[in-house]
Amino acid sequence: MNVITLSHGSGGETTHKLIKDIFYKHFENDILLQQNDSSILQKLDGKIAVTTDSFVIKPIFFPGGDIGKLSICGTINDLAVSGAKPMYITVGFIIEEGLDINILEKIVSSMAKTAKQANVKIIAGDTKVVEKGSVDRIFINTTGIGFVKDEELYLCANNIKKGDKIIISGTLGDHGMCIMSQRKGLDFDVDIKSDCNVLNRLVDDLLNISKEVKMMRDPTRGGLATTLNEIIEGSHKSIVLNEEDLPVKEEVMSMCEMLGLDPLYVANEGKVVVIVSREDAYKVLEAMKRNPLGKDSAIIGEVIDDNKNKVYLKTEIGGTRILNMYTEDLLPRIC
Amino acid sequence: MKYIEEFRNPQLAKNILNKLSYKVKKDLTIMEVCGTHTMSIFKNGIRDLLPENINLISGPGCPVCVTSQSYIDTAIQLCKRNNVIITTFGDIVKVPGTYSSLKMEKALGKDIRVVISPLDSLKIAKQNPNKEIIFLAIGFETTAPIIALSIYKAKNENIKNFSVLQSIKTMPNVIKKIVTDQEVHIDGFLCPGHVSTIIGVKPFEILSKEYSFSSVIAGFEYCDIVAAIYFLVKMIGKEEYEVKNIYHRIVEYNGNEKALSMIHEVFIPSDSIWRGFGRIKDTGFELKEEYRNYDVKSKFNIKIVQSSIHKECLCGEILKGLKKPTQCKLFSKICNPSNPIGACMISQEGTCSTYYKYGIR
Known part of the structure; x- marks a missing residue:
């Protein structure tokens, strides 16, 4: 078996061979192939957006994606929901010695495919190899660069007004529950696929149709409830969600119930939550639904003016509860 | 029939709640014993929808919360x-002992593994023949059968490097303790649904008759809960001191006989120490003589350490239903899910954790 050894990270001949045979082969583009210590970029036409994220997911392959796809989606989505057009990505790998090179290539190929799909170039990279046990197989860091084309676009919680609608682009909790179902010891026979996907085209669709989008976020770790709490913090407004309007797949709901979890707090990796004026809400909803990644979009709540910075949930039977930020670890319950 | 959707019918729940508002003439206190009921009540916002003179209080039905601090300290020593x-089950990892927690010890390199089933411990035992695998066996009648099965299998398969630190609690006699406590006044009980699944209706029937209170065994969907409260109000009004089982879809009169026989194969009843209550007669188990080698205390001659708890923590009173979390000085200020002081804040089903999570401050 062909495996990664410490010499692949030494900077010598083996490293160069790895770069050429795997990274250049898959990531190939004019900027990367400058092969300099840094890549020189052309001027971007607008304000520049930068974001960085590290990926340590376990297992590294899961239904609907893998650590490579996720590392590209996560960073592109952070740019897109800030209203930026994603342009470039840099990648840093930390690899545990002994990793099968075929596995690395599978991950790299998945990254290339995802970046291509989003029309983003991978323009710089780095590889380090560490001793067995120092990391768990492979960790990836990606940094994304984009620009904000529309000078007037200003997404900020201060813009949020009473009556604005909250739209989610699809079902909640798919990614988190997919990963939970793959974990050792949880022998769940369920078919939950991660929603891991790039959102820049969906975001383009909705920004093209409305100038009234106030705020967008991708509700990843901590789930929708935590993301909405982050948005509303300091805005002097509150949000009311309607439980009956929340899209959740039946299998995700069942698994959450068995483990004592709430899909509102479970991670998504291919969803955007949008706050938009009441007037434009249906127009935006329709535009989102036309995109395959937004086909299950739904209006799930609205902004109210109670000055308390809270997220409330109106339950199916008409009760109200407060949705706080997530504070606990995801652990199974015991009875 | 999936036995879930049918019990999530908003219109049905609203109709029951509507009827309920005509029925309640005087102030009533109802205790929901089980932590899962507490969670469901808050999750669905049921408290807001009940007539004002119904006071719901949460009982000692969260296994992590009633586990004594000395147990946690002993686990940390082990x-x-x-x-x-x-x-161990997941929830207990975060419970603070006197000086540390299992979560902290895990971060410092101790080998502490969260398992979904105690049977997983046997697999780990086979894979690690040179190590002793100690399962932290807590819970109620609900977790007792699978823990008993693990011990039974370990004996039958001659697995010698497995043992349990056991503090399983049993339910009926703690309810007796609550109803006979002079300080506590409860009109009716929402009986623990999961425990009833195992032990059946009879133990609650005997208690209701002997100590003159009304009780209902119910499931955990919102229709189950509002219907249980509706029946309780009706029964209390008519002074019907008995138990009504509206969880027929799961709970049989004699309980789960297979599970009960596994419990009786391995355990005999014993006293147990409950956080907030102290020692209560016949509310726990000990291993039968022939399984004693699987009890870590006798296997390694371990003495349970005595521990003290934070003097301002009201977990004890909260578990008895005497105080609400909002009456505790520590609640939400010093004691919160990121920095829990008492066990009721740690377990997902703990009363304090539920109050905090659902925003009651």
Whole structure:
């Protein structure tokens, strides 16, 4: 078996061979192939957006994606929901010695495919190899660069007004529950696929149709409830969600119930939550639904003016509860 | 029939709640014993929808919350021994002991593994023949059968490097303790649904008759709960001191006989120490003589350490239903899910944790 050894990270001949045979082969583009210590970029036409994220997911392959796809989606989505057009990505790998090179290539190929799909170039990279046990197989860091084309676009919680609608682009909790179902010891026979996907085209669709989008976020770790709490913090407004309007797949709901979890707090990796004026809400909803990644979009709540910075949930039977930020670890319950 | 959707019918729940508002003439206190009921009540916002004179209080039905601090301290001591792997349910890892927690010890390198089933401990035992696998066996009648099965299998398969630190609690006599407590006044009980699944209706029937209170065994969907409260109000009004089982879809009169026989194969009843209550007669188990080698205390001659708890923590009173979390000085200020002081804040089903999570401050 062909495996990664410490010499692949030494900077010598083996490293160069790895770069050429795997990274250049898959990531190939004019900027990367400058092969300099840094890549020189052309001027971007607008304000520049930068974001960085590290990926340590376990297992590294899961239904609907893998650590490579996720590392590209996560960073592109952070740019897109800030209203930026994603342009470039840099990648840093930390690899545990002994990793099968075929596995690395599978991950790299998945990254290339995802970046291509989003029309983003991978323009710089780095590889380090560490001793067995120092990391768990492979960790990836990606940094994304984009620009904000529309000078007037200003997404900020201060813009949020009473009556604005909250739209989610699809079902909640798919990614988190997919990963939970793959974990050792949880022998769940369920078919939950991660929603891991790039959102820049969906975001383009909705920004093209409305100038009234106030705020967008991708509700990843901590789930929708935590993301909405982050948005509303300091805005002097509150949000009311309607439980009956929340899209959740039946299998995700069942698994959450068995483990004592709430899909509102479970991670998504291919969803955007949008706050938009009441007037434009249906127009935006329709535009989102036309995109395959937004086909299950739904209006799930609205902004109210109670000055308390809270997220409330109106339950199916008409009760109200407060949705706080997530504070606990995801652990199974015991009875 | 999936036995879930049918019990999530908003219109049905609203109709029951509507009827309920005509029925309640005087102030009533109802205790929901089980932590899962508490969670469901808050999750669905049921408290807001009940008539004002119904007071719901949460009982000692969260297994992590009623586990004594000395148990946690003993578990922490055990994890520090050489060649030991601790296996445990997830919730207990975060419970603070006097000086540390299992979560902290895990971060410092101790081998502490969260398992979904105690049977997983046997697999770990086979894979690690040179180490002692100690399972932290807590819970109620609900977790007792699978824990008993693990011990039974360990004996039958001659697995010698497995033992349990056991503090399983049993339900009926703690309810007796609550109803006979002079300080506590409860008109009716929402009986623990999961425990009833195992032990059946009879133990609650005997208690209701002997100590003159009304009780209902119910499931955990919102229709189950509002219907249970509706029946309780009706029964209290008519002074019907008996138990009504509206959880027929799961709970049989004699309980789960297979599970009960496994419990009786391995355990005999014993006293148990409850956080907030102290020692209560016949509310726990000990291993039968022939299984004693699987009890870590006798196997390694371990003495349970005595521990003290934070003097301002009201977990004890909260578990008895005498105080609400909002009456505790520590609640939400010093004691919160990121920095829990008492066990009721740690377990997902703990009363304090539920109050905090659902925003009651």
